[in-house]
Amino acid sequence: MYQYDQYDQQMVDARVEEFRDQARRRLDGKLTEDQFKPLRLMNGLYLQLHAYMLRVAIPYGTLNSRQMIALGDIADKYDRGYGHFTTRQNLQYNWIKLEDAADILADLAKVEMHAIQTSGNCIRNISSDHFAGAAADELVDPRPYAELLRQWSSFHPEFTYLPRKFKIAVIAAEKDRAAMRLHDIGIQIVEKDGEIGARFYVGGGMGRTPMIAPMIRDFVPLDQLITYSEACLRVYNRYGRRDNKYKARIKILVHELGAEEYTRQVEQEFAHMLEQGVEPPREELERIKPFFADPAFEDGAKNVDRSDPDFALWVDRNTHRHKHDSYVSAVISLKPVGGIPGDATGTQIRIMAKLAEQYSFDELRIMHTQNVVLPHVKIADLHALWTALDAADLGAPNMDSIEDMIACPGLDYCALANARSIPLAQRISEKFDASGKTAKLGELKLKISGCINACGHHHAGHIGILGVDRKGVENYQLSLGGSEAEDTALAKITGPGFTEDGVIDAVEKVTDLYLDVREDGERFLDTYRRIGMAPFKEALYD
Amino acid sequence: MKILTGNDLRTGAVTWWDGTNWSLHVDAAADVGEHGDEILAREEALRRVNVPYIIEAEASAEGVRPAHIKDRVRALGPTVRPDLTLKPKDPEAIDWVI
Numbered sequence: 001m002y003q004y005d006q007y008d009q010q011m012v013d014a015r016v017e018e019f020r021d022q023a024r025r026r027l028d029g030k031l032t033e034d035q036f037k038p039l040r041l042m043n044g045l046y047l048q049l050h051a052y053m054l055r056v057a058i059p060y061g062t063l064n065s066r067q068m069i070a071l072g073d074i075a076d077k078y079d080r081g082y083g084h085f086t087t088r089q090n091l092q093y094n095w096i097k098l099e100d101a102a103d104i105l106a107d108l109a110k111v112e113m114h115a116i117q118t119s120g121n122c123i124r125n126i127s128s129d130h131f132a133g134a135a136a137d138e139l140v141d142p143r144p145y146a147e148l149l150r151q152w153s154s155f156h157p158e159f160t161y162l163p164r165k166f167k168i169a170v171i172a173a174e175k176d177r178a179a180m181r182l183h184d185i186g187i188q189i190v191e192k193d194g195e196i197g198a199r200f201y202v203g204g205g206m207g208r209t210p211m212i213a214p215m216i217r218d219f220v221p222l223d224q225l226i227t228y229s230e231a232c233l234r235v236y237n238r239y240g241r242r243d244n245k246y247k248a249r250i251k252i253l254v255h256e257l258g259a260e261e262y263t264r265q266v267e268q269e270f271a272h273m274l275e276q277g278v279e280p281p282r283e284e285l286e287r288i289k290p291f292f293a294d295p296a297f298e299d300g301a302k303n304v305d306r307s308d309p310d311f312a313l314w315v316d317r318n319t320h321r322h323k324h325d326s327y328v329s330a331v332i333s334l335k336p337v338g339g340i341p342g343d344a345t346g347t348q349i350r351i352m353a354k355l356a357e358q359y360s361f362d363e364l365r366i367m368h369t370q371n372v373v374l375p376h377v378k379i380a381d382l383h384a385l386w387t388a389l390d391a392a393d394l395g396a397p398n399m400d401s402i403e404d405m406i407a408c409p410g411l412d413y414c415a416l417a418n419a420r421s422i423p424l425a426q427r428i429s430e431k432f433d434a435s436g437k438t439a440k441l442g443e444l445k446l447k448i449s450g451c452i453n454a455c456g457h458h459h460a461g462h463i464g465i466l467g468v469d470r471k472g473v474e475n476y477q478l479s480l481g482g483s484e485a486e487d488t489a490l491a492k493i494t495g496p497g498f499t500e501d502g503v504i505d506a507v508e509k510v511t512d513l514y515l516d517v518r519e520d521g522e523r524f525l526d527t528y529r530r531i532g533m534a535p536f537k538e539a540l541y542d
Numbered sequence: 543m544k545i546l547t548g549n550d551l552r553t554g555a556v557t558w559w560d561g562t563n564w565s566l567h568v569d570a571a572a573d574v575g576e577h578g579d580e581i582l583a584r585e586e587a588l589r590r591v592n593v594p595y596i597i598e599a600e601a602s603a604e605g606v607r608p609a610h611i612k613d614r615v616r617a618l619g620p621t622v623r624p625d626l627t628l629k630p631k632d633p634e635a636i637d638w639v640i
Contacts, residue, residue, distance in 0.1 A: 026551075027551065027552065027589075029589045033586075033592055033593055047549060047554060047592065047593065048554075049556070049612070049615060049616050050554070050555070050556060050616065050619060050620065051549070051553065051554035051555060052554040080626055095554075095626075096554065097552060097553045097554060098551065098552055098553070098554060099552050099553075340622055340623075411611065411612060411615055412615060412620035412621055412622050412623075413620055417612075420615075420621060420622075422620075422622045423621065423622055426622065469611075472609065472610055472611060473611070474611065474640075
């Protein structure tokens with residue numbers, strides 16, 4: 001994986017000292033909160049319901065054992081013994097003290113990490129396929145391109161004060177495991193006439209106005225990747241709505257201009273910029289690529305001993321096909337039955353780090369579904385890995401099941417939330433585990449957000465739940481039919497909302513209907529698409 | 543009643559104005575009547591509280607209860623981690639929030 005050069009390290013170290021001075025001035029009263037707020041947000045430090053919250057960037061979700069150990073140590077030293085993995089492949093600490101924040105950033109800098117651009121109206125952490133570099137179905141490893149984009153977007157002076165935050169995802173497989181078309185820019189690395197290039201989707205997003213990004217260019221040569229990205233940003237920076245926060249995302253601009261007109265303007269800007277030569281030299285991409293070279297894979301066993309049914313179940317559910325047939329990618333579920341989705345203790349974080357060191361060439365990935373991946377595990381080592389995970393309460397065999405739900409922190413932690421989302425996740429997980437229906441339901445992506453900002457991706461859930469505030473009481477809207485995969489779709493609301501108990505019953509009703517009417521091989525989403533909303537509404541409201 | 547709440551500047555902890563100082567316990571919150579803005583301006587300037595605001599609450603024999611669920615979550619702690627609330631040994635404390 002990528003290692004900082006002297007410039008990267010200098011920039012991060014300098015930022016730590018700059019923030020240390022800013023925090024000191026705030027504590028000394030030389031800065032007001034209004035003056036300090038934009039400074040702390042540029043370093044990922046929010047003020048949430050119970051304390052300051054620090055969001056740490058994990059570029060394209062990739063990190064090594066040393067970095068993971070540091071994250072676990074920070075959880076124990078400065079927080080309350082745990083961290084929360086997010087839907088943007090980052091990690092959040094919920095109980096940070098302002099007086100500790102600079103020391104935490106210094107600890108992060110020692111392991112080539114930071115919290116820069118994890119907040120504010122700038123280009124945020126770039127996300128990617130969590131199986132990048134390992135998946136059997138990818139064209140190339142997308143991470144070198146994500147890294148090039150990271151370098152370009154870090155401290156970019158022109159894009160530090162955009163109309164609104166800006167999120168980019170990069171994938172390189174037909175299967176979309178990064179919700180690519182629900183980003184401000186989604187980039188798919190593709191091949192055309194034997195040449196590798198980038199396909200651009202612009203103007204997607206969730207939030208209060210969900211939109212699926214239209215494709216605006218089917219092929220950009222790799223030596224124009226940054227120039228084209230910059231052209232997309234420039235048009236947005238120039239015309240994005242700065243007068244209205246709720247209309248300031250690029251999706252609104254693309255929608256209001258129309259994809260065709262937005263594209264025309266981007267192409268015009270792109271042609272102009274090509275003459276200016278803003279593209280980094282191709283040598284930089286070539287310098288980056290070896291950091292992502294394959295580790296030294298060895299041939300070995302191709303199958304596991306399935307005599308232990310619990311182990312066999314975990315292998316079936318939580319491993320993913322690897323490009324080398326003696327390896328798999330192993331998904332560590334952070335969704336134990338009744339647990340808090342995405343939370344891991346400092347001890348668990350260090351255990352995952354040690355297991356990565358032992359079994360996965362020192363590498364881990366964070367999934368946007370709030371789980372952790374060991375990308376390169378020898379099939380021969382799977383039983384030993386599973387045994388260690390199970391002992392640490394990290395062996396839940398539930399990937400892509402209803403128990404593997406996304407849930408934002410909700411009203412239990414978040415200052416923006418209107419309703420709690422975690423208790424729903426816990427109760428649904430317990431209910432479906434106890435009833436034994438989880439396995440029968442197969443792939444079913446449940447996503448829960450505690451407010452319209454949609455951090456829990458409810459618009460993209462096969463089943464989505466949105467918490468709202470109804471006269472001071474939590475209420476939950478149910479939606480069906482969303483997808484954040486390559487068949488991206490936005491879920492539709494079923495009808496009137498429910499109480500907390502009511503929405504849990506509602507989830508059971510729609511899943512029972514699915515079990516009753518599904519045809520062979522159909523997932524919940526397939527059945528919904530075949531029969532439509534009406535039968536589900538009837539089951540819910542008649 | 544009207545009460546004042548904010549976060550401690552250094553720690554970020556939720557605090558409540560008790561009439562003379564900032565307390566971690568909502569039960570200590572004082573009714574500020576019409577003097578809320580004046581107290582907030584003074585206390586914020588003294589850096590004894592961060593982003594304070596005025597909320598409605600009810601006083602009863604059981605204590606002070608903020609009108610909105612968000613402030614009740616703030617007052618107790620995350621309902622999904624009773625061990626991290628101000629009443630870790632009282633599992634029924636969550637009912638007060640909801």
